[in-house]
Amino acid sequence: GQQLNQSPQSMFIQEGEDVSMNCTSSSIFNTWLWYKQDPGEGPVLLIALYKAGELTSNGRLTAQFGITRKDSFLNISASIPSDVGIYFCAGHPSNTGNQFYFGTGTSLTVIP
């Protein structure tokens, strides 16, 4: 199936620093989702985006739906140790379709 390109693949940052990651696709998506996965757990939805250009926040997290509808960005401000995990983007090509396509993941390590 289709896979989205996500970067960076991994990040090692100091506590308190800001984090940015992005996701790109070769095709247009109507929905962008960002998930966080802790080891041994299923992904948990962080932010959902439905319109091109939309900017949505959830606490220290902010995500944007790219204007071209082929990319999305996630920012985490003032990182804390519990932000550690793997972050996945996911795209939905149609609001009435079925499949969600996932990014390759960004592994985040926060150094206290």
Added chain:
Amino acid sequence: GAVVSQHPSWVICKSGTSVKIECRSLDFQATTMFWYRQFPKQSLMLMATSNEGSKATYEQGVEKDKFLINHASLTLSTLTVTSAHPEDSSFYICSAGSPPMNTEAFFGQGTRLTVV
């Protein structure tokens, strides 16, 4: 958000036996559920789309006779790994799309399968 429950969380089985994994939507009805496989430090790989009342749709390269999917009700889909082998050991995760437009996916907690 919607709650999806997956059971069991982990299972160890002998090579050649079959294992059934359940995925339930607890507070909503899901006409469509998805089954993923995830290898360590890798992304989720879609295996199949489970459709209530009809046959599942399998992704290319996924053996439908090996990974049996049944979606008999609007709140339950099952994945049965038949004649399991050590290479089937993996983390299996299900998800369900949020009704009515399936615009978000909510995941179960995953099942760690180890075949010995």
